[in-house]
Amino acid sequence: VQAASDDLESRLADLIGSDRVSSGPSDRGLHGEDLSFHSGVPPDVVVFAGSTADVAAVLRLAHDERVPVVPFGAGSSLDGHVIPFRGGISLDMTGLNRILALRPEDMTATVEPGVTRLTLEREAAQHGLLFPVDPGADATLGGMAATNAAGTMTVRYGKMRSQVLALEAVLPGGAVVRTGSRAAKTSAGYDLTGLLVGSEGTLGVITELTVRLRPIPDSLLLVRASFPSLEAACAVAGGMAAAGESVSRLELIDAWEVKAVNRHAGTDFAELPMLFLELAGSPGSVADGLEYVRELLAEARATDVLEEVDPTRQRQVWRIRHELFFAEKAMAPGREALSTDVCVPLGELSGAIRATSKAIASQGLIGGVSAHAGDGNIHASVLLDPADPGELARAHALVEALVDDALARGGTCSGEHGIGLGKIGALEREHGDQLDLMRAIKQAFDPHGVMNPGKVLRGT
Amino acid sequence: VQAASDDLESRLADLIGSDRVSSGPSDRGLHGEDLSFHSGVPPDVVVFAGSTADVAAVLRLAHDERVPVVPFGAGSSLDGHVIPFRGGISLDMTGLNRILALRPEDMTATVEPGVTRLTLEREAAQHGLLFPVDPGADATLGGMAATNAAGTMTVRYGKMRSQVLALEAVLPGGAVVRTGSRAAKTSAGYDLTGLLVGSEGTLGVITELTVRLRPIPDSLLLVRASFPSLEAACAVAGGMAAAGESVSRLELIDAWEVKAVNRHAGTDFAELPMLFLELAGSPGSVADGLEYVRELLAEARATDVLEEVDPTRQRQVWRIRHELFFAEKAMAPGREALSTDVCVPLGELSGAIRATSKAIASQGLIGGVSAHAGDGNIHASVLLDPADPGELARAHALVEALVDDALARGGTCSGEHGIGLGKIGALEREHGDQLDLMRAIKQAFDPHGVMNPGKVLRGT
Numbered sequence: 001v002q003a004a005s006d007d008l009e010s011r012l013a014d015l016i017g018s019d020r021v022s023s024g025p026s027d028r029g030l031h032g033e034d035l036s037f038h039s040g041v042p043p044d045v046v047v048f049a050g051s052t053a054d055v056a057a058v059l060r061l062a063h064d065e066r067v068p069v070v071p072f073g074a075g076s077s078l079d080g081h082v083i084p085f086r087g088g089i090s091l092d093m094t095g096l097n098r099i100l101a102l103r104p105e106d107m108t109a110t111v112e113p114g115v116t117r118l119t120l121e122r123e124a125a126q127h128g129l130l131f132p133v134d135p136g137a138d139a140t141l142g143g144m145a146a147t148n149a150a151g152t153m154t155v156r157y158g159k160m161r162s163q164v165l166a167l168e169a170v171l172p173g174g175a176v177v178r179t180g181s182r183a184a185k186t187s188a189g190y191d192l193t194g195l196l197v198g199s200e201g202t203l204g205v206i207t208e209l210t211v212r213l214r215p216i217p218d219s220l221l222l223v224r225a226s227f228p229s230l231e232a233a234c235a236v237a238g239g240m241a242a243a244g245e246s247v248s249r250l251e252l253i254d255a256w257e258v259k260a261v262n263r264h265a266g267t268d269f270a271e272l273p274m275l276f277l278e279l280a281g282s283p284g285s286v287a288d289g290l291e292y293v294r295e296l297l298a299e300a301r302a303t304d305v306l307e308e309v310d311p312t313r314q315r316q317v318w319r320i321r322h323e324l325f326f327a328e329k330a331m332a333p334g335r336e337a338l339s340t341d342v343c344v345p346l347g348e349l350s351g352a353i354r355a356t357s358k359a360i361a362s363q364g365l366i367g368g369v370s371a372h373a374g375d376g377n378i379h380a381s382v383l384l385d386p387a388d389p390g391e392l393a394r395a396h397a398l399v400e401a402l403v404d405d406a407l408a409r410g411g412t413c414s415g416e417h418g419i420g421l422g423k424i425g426a427l428e429r430e431h432g433d434q435l436d437l438m439r440a441i442k443q444a445f446d447p448h449g450v451m452n453p454g455k456v457l458r459g460t
Numbered sequence: 461v462q463a464a465s466d467d468l469e470s471r472l473a474d475l476i477g478s479d480r481v482s483s484g485p486s487d488r489g490l491h492g493e494d495l496s497f498h499s500g501v502p503p504d505v506v507v508f509a510g511s512t513a514d515v516a517a518v519l520r521l522a523h524d525e526r527v528p529v530v531p532f533g534a535g536s537s538l539d540g541h542v543i544p545f546r547g548g549i550s551l552d553m554t555g556l557n558r559i560l561a562l563r564p565e566d567m568t569a570t571v572e573p574g575v576t577r578l579t580l581e582r583e584a585a586q587h588g589l590l591f592p593v594d595p596g597a598d599a600t601l602g603g604m605a606a607t608n609a610a611g612t613m614t615v616r617y618g619k620m621r622s623q624v625l626a627l628e629a630v631l632p633g634g635a636v637v638r639t640g641s642r643a644a645k646t647s648a649g650y651d652l653t654g655l656l657v658g659s660e661g662t663l664g665v666i667t668e669l670t671v672r673l674r675p676i677p678d679s680l681l682l683v684r685a686s687f688p689s690l691e692a693a694c695a696v697a698g699g700m701a702a703a704g705e706s707v708s709r710l711e712l713i714d715a716w717e718v719k720a721v722n723r724h725a726g727t728d729f730a731e732l733p734m735l736f737l738e739l740a741g742s743p744g745s746v747a748d749g750l751e752y753v754r755e756l757l758a759e760a761r762a763t764d765v766l767e768e769v770d771p772t773r774q775r776q777v778w779r780i781r782h783e784l785f786f787a788e789k790a791m792a793p794g795r796e797a798l799s800t801d802v803c804v805p806l807g808e809l810s811g812a813i814r815a816t817s818k819a820i821a822s823q824g825l826i827g828g829v830s831a832h833a834g835d836g837n838i839h840a841s842v843l844l845d846p847a848d849p850g851e852l853a854r855a856h857a858l859v860e861a862l863v864d865d866a867l868a869r870g871g872t873c874s875g876e877h878g879i880g881l882g883k884i885g886a887l888e889r890e891h892g893d894q895l896d897l898m899r900a901i902k903q904a905f906d907p908h909g910v911m912n913p914g915k916v917l918r919g920t
């Protein structure tokens with residue numbers, strides 16, 4: 001094996017230059033893990049792509065020699081997408097990090113896949129524009145497209161698939177295709193752009209993206225409130241998702257998460273379900289939205305209501321939500337946080353959150369629930385000792401229970417994290433009738449099965 | 461051939477009942493044409509599906525016996541999608557017309573494919589909800605999904621692909637699959653929902669859809685204005701598309717279309733480019749939008765500006781746009797109207813409209829241009845004598861010229877009408893590098909090539 005990977009390294013170096021190829025333990029280690037609780041597995045070799053031509057050369061070799069290739073961006077996956085399943089090449093795309101064009105007149109940008117969302121956001125802001133997908137991490141746009149990322153602004157703007165107008169992608173074997181166009185809409189044949197978005201690196205490697213940008217709203221208002229019950233909080237969330245055209249963020253955390261925030265940030269919020277609600281738009285639109293929020297909050301007997309217009313103080317309030325991961329971890333120092341997500345129809349939100357809390361307790365785990373409440377997207381966060389096989393088994397049992405509950409409610413096994421390594425069985429339960437079609441599509445793109453094997457579909 | 465189709469008819473009658481099968485000349489004739497200028501070709505047999513089981517039985521027979529099947533809805537295709545290319549079965553889905561569920565708490569509806577958009581709109585309105593895709597015709601929702609329809613409200617809400625959360629579809633061979641879920645978003649494997657949407661009946665038959673609904677806006681305002689130049693009109697359209705969060709419709713017609721309207725409706729509008737702009741939302745949002753529109757209109761030296769808040773009078777103004785097809789036809793009685801569409805990046809709108817007008821003139825054809833201006837989606841309408849082969853050839857040359865112009869501008873060969881029969885060569889020019897992938901997908905779904913042959917991909 002060692003000889004084989006030495007040979008692989010030297011052949012890759014011959015193809016694209018030795019400075020772009022590494023098998024050093026540090027590079028291999030860093031490219032063997034992500035933010036999930038799945039055990040890391042280092043790749044044999046890391047390749048730092050510098051161009052589409054590099055990617056094509058690597059994919060030609062990989063195809064001809066049956067070497068696995070795992071595209072790698074910021075490494076912020078939450079379900080093992082970038083962990084090599086059986087060695088091979090980790091293809092680091094972060095060096096492809098140029099914004100190739102930003103066109104205010106078209107409201108689009110064309111970027112290389114290693115550009116991160118915050119980099120694009122800063123550049124777009126200079127033209128009064130916004131890139132509206134915020135998954136939390138400063139992920140690369142290529143990675144976000146590959147996993148069809150979503151986040152706090154999805155309630156208003158949609159997921160990555162709604163933003164990506166066109167792709168350049170390299171297919172296994174090295175062919176370069178350009179899907180979609182720079183027009184705002186198209187009906188030109190099968191939607192290969194939409195198929196590559198969310199394919200988790202199993203069909204090809206994205207080497208360029210054209211995405212939509214939106215105007216930065218004139219006015220932003222943040223409302224934070226606590227509620228006597230989960231049902232009361234969800235009633236406000238549902239009411240705003242249904243009628244609040246100005247809603248741009250709608251985040252819910254449960255009482256356990258509030259307790260974690262209090263410990264982490266030294267605050268003393270009542271340990272009750274809490275909602276963070278952002279209104280964005282023209283001043284008149286935000287004012288009308290606020291009037292409706294106030295009505296709903298009064299009906300729901302909300303307490304500790306904060307209305308914040310000052311941008312600096314808004315950021316301070318949002319920090320509570322953004323640092324949730326660290327607050328959670330502080331509840332059980334030394335443990336790893338497992339974050340898993342399911343998504344249910346809007347009317348099922350409070351029932352599904354209750355079921356999630358019960359399932360965490362009945363598995364004897366420590367953790368809480370947060371939600372992108374406007375999308376019905378629920379996250380369970382539990383704190384694990386990865387060295388404890390019993391606890392790990394109970395965490396897996398929790399994920400399965402949450403998936404079954406979501407499916408029983410007409411929902412889906414993942415709203416945004418994707419399948420990766422951890423939801424393969426869940427996908428089989430949800431879409432067993434389509435696995436043959438998915439396998440046929442995989443086969444059409446990647447006949448030798450070199451692209452990110454072991455992800456999405458079992459046995460690939 | 462006659463004996464073979466008699467045999468087909470009797471075998472279909474045995475399968476699903478003789479009252480659901482017809483080879484009468486009237487039924488065959490009606491199912492052999494659409495609203496396009498493509499020559500009609502009758503199917504051998506028309507089947508009126510009454511259930512998913514009927515569809516499965518027909519698709520099993522068709523698959524086993526290699527009989528072409530063309531799904532048929534309202535017959536309002538503009539590019540030949542429902543015209544049988546080589547006989548076989550026209551599968552009429554209009555009998556599957558029940559609204560199976562309407563869930564205000566989830567903001568979704570589940571419908572059979574023969575439900576038309578206006579039927580759903582009426583039902584949704586009783587719950588304060590809206591179905592936001594309006595392609596003009598009262599098309600069936602199954603047909604709208606199959607062609608990824610769009611229309612006047614796409615600037616705000618997106619195309620059909622953005623509305624469809626879940627599908628039931630019958631695949632060639634008769635297998636029934638259920639894609640997607642009732643949740644607002646999903647990351648569960650490859651996007652088969654999005655792949656079936658827009659596949660134009662070439663991959664399977666949609667037998668049930670779950671679609672998103674939106675709140676009916678509290679306030680609606682219509683602004684109509686004339687402009688000294690096309691560029692001035694496009695500047696306002698671009699400005700509102702870029703910054704006008706409250707814009708829900710943004711329709712442009714050129715001077716020739718205004719002339720047609722004047723003749724048809726007896727109006728006396730100045731024969732100048734005209735914009736119809738709808739603002740929708742909360743009262744404050746609409747008021748802010750109007751303020752911005754007024755600024756843009758003043759800068760653009762717009763004339764004959766009408767601001768209309770009364771719903772009845774708004775409908776009268778919109779009738780101008782809705783009856784455009786008939787107004788166009790009245791410019792050359794006895795001729796057929798050909799409507800073709802391309803879509804360009806927003807910043808290319810005025811240039812592409814100018815190029816379209818020039819191309820119509822240089823082909824010696826009669827016609828004008830309209831646009832869903834907020835999407836960069838341009839329609840050329842020309843009036844043809846279909847019995848004149850020279851004129852028909854020039855019309856085809858016009859379509860090719862418009863496609864080439866759109867592609868050169870970074871756009872697409874179709875923004876909403878789809879490929880059908882008429883854009884197969886255009887798709888090859890636009891996405892030649894992806895035809896093998898598209899063919900492989902077709903092969904995976906439909907190995908014997910029975911679904912709507914001759915559409916989207918050449919030689920299928």
